[in-house]
Amino acid sequence: MPSVISINDISIDKINKILENASKYKIDIKNNCTLPSDRKTNDSLKSFNIGILFFEPSTRTMMSFQTAINRCNGHFIQYYEDYSSVKKGESFHDTIKTFEQYCDLLIIRHPDYNIFNTISEYTNVPLINAGDGSTEHPSQALLDLFTIKDHHKDILKSILFVGDLKHSRTVNSLIKLLRKTYSELQYYFLSPELLRYDDNSLRNFKIVSSYDDCVRDVDVIYMTRVQYERFTNINKTKSYWETEINKITMTPQVMKKMKPNSILMHPLPRNEELSILCDNDPRSKYFQQMENGVYVRMALLNYCLNDLKI
Numbered sequence: 148m149p150s151v152i153s154i155n156d157i158s159i160d161k162i163n164k165i166l167e168n169a170s171k172y173k174i175d176i177k178n179n180c181t182l183p184s185d186r187k188t189n190d191s192l193k194s195f196n197i198g199i200l201f202f203e204p205s206t207r208t209m210m211s212f213q214t215a216i217n218r219c220n221g222h223f224i225q226y227y228e229d230y231s232s233v234k235k236g237e238s239f240h241d242t243i244k245t246f247e248q249y250c251d252l253l254i255i256r257h258p259d260y261n262i263f264n265t266i267s268e269y270t271n272v273p274l275i276n277a278g279d280g281s282t283e284h285p286s287q288a289l290l291d292l293f294t295i296k297d298h299h300k301d302i303l304k305s306i307l308f309v310g311d312l313k314h315s316r317t318v319n320s321l322i323k324l325l326r327k328t329y330s331e332l333q334y335y336f337l338s339p340e341l342l343r344y345d346d347n348s349l350r351n352f353k354i355v356s357s358y359d360d361c362v363r364d365v366d367v368i369y370m371t372r373v374q375y376e377r378f379t380n381i382n383k384t385k386s387y388w389e390t391e392i393n394k395i396t397m398t399p400q401v402m403k404k405m406k407p408n409s410i411l412m413h414p415l416p417r418n419e420e421l422s423i424l425c426d427n428d429p430r431s432k433y434f435q436q437m438e439n440g441v442y443v444r445m446a447l448l449n450y451c452l453n454d455l456k457i
């Protein structure tokens with residue numbers, strides 16, 4: 148059974164099939180029911196017990212994985228640090244070995260970027276990376292692509308990434324996925340200078356210094372918050388960051404300049420970089436991303452455990 152640690156672990160054919168299955172789930176759950184009690188579930192994960200181990204905070208990723216498992220009638224058990232033997236000095240290794248005895252797949256979030264190399268050395272159960280440090284967050288990238296395709300179908304010419312592009316694992320995984328999917332895509336980056344995207348294998352990108360440089364042209368704007376918890380050697384004052392964030396804050400005034408069919412995305416959580424005044428603009432898709440996360444994770448779990456049969 149396959150693991151998904153990086154977006155590069157899945158072939159483009161399988162990615163397309165995962166997104167296709169996610170669409171079927173969306174139609175089943177959303178469109179084919181008039182009452183909440185009609186909401187369809189299926190038995191595709193009925194025989195599986197899934198371990199959820201988050202060593203970092205989460206709202207959407209954890210809840211949407213849980214909801215995805217529930218909608219497929221699967222089971223999950225969850226790691227809670229405060230109630231675990233870690234409090235009695237148990238090691239990370241022994242915690243993983245314990246979950247391995249009970250579970251058919253582990254969904255893990257952890258602050259260390261190389262944690263999956265370590266885990267893979269001592270466990271054979273399939274793993275899903277729910278975010279490892281600044282490295283990757285493949286299930287988020289899949290739901291982001293699903294949301295983009297939902298809106299733009301297969302035609303996408305340009306995307307602007309805004310915010311902390313140095314530490315954002317969602318940006319890293321999404322760019323990997325976009326590179327597999329769209330060969331001609333033009334990338335724009337708007338970020339504080341200390342937080343620039345730094346993978347120099349990307350070719351067709353432009354660093355811009357304000358929204359005005361490209362906001363009228365781009366098909367998608369993808370924002371992220373500043374990830375202070377991942378800073379290592381950056382020592383700047385609070386007021387420095389306030390000024391920097393002010394320069395990239397998304398407001399209804401900026402949205403007025405976007406094309407009518409372009410969309411605004413954010414993996415959330417947001418801080419000051421995205422004003423709540425943008426929420427009611429129909430081009431704001433961040434709540435849609437959250438909902439799509441459930442359908443995509445239903446399909447992803449079925450890719451890992453059922454070879455995509457849903």
Ligand code: NCD
Nearest residue numbers: 207208278317372414415416
């Ligand atoms: C992101 C994450 O955890 O990487 N959130 C998410 O999973 N939806 C983004 C972030 O923390 O800024």
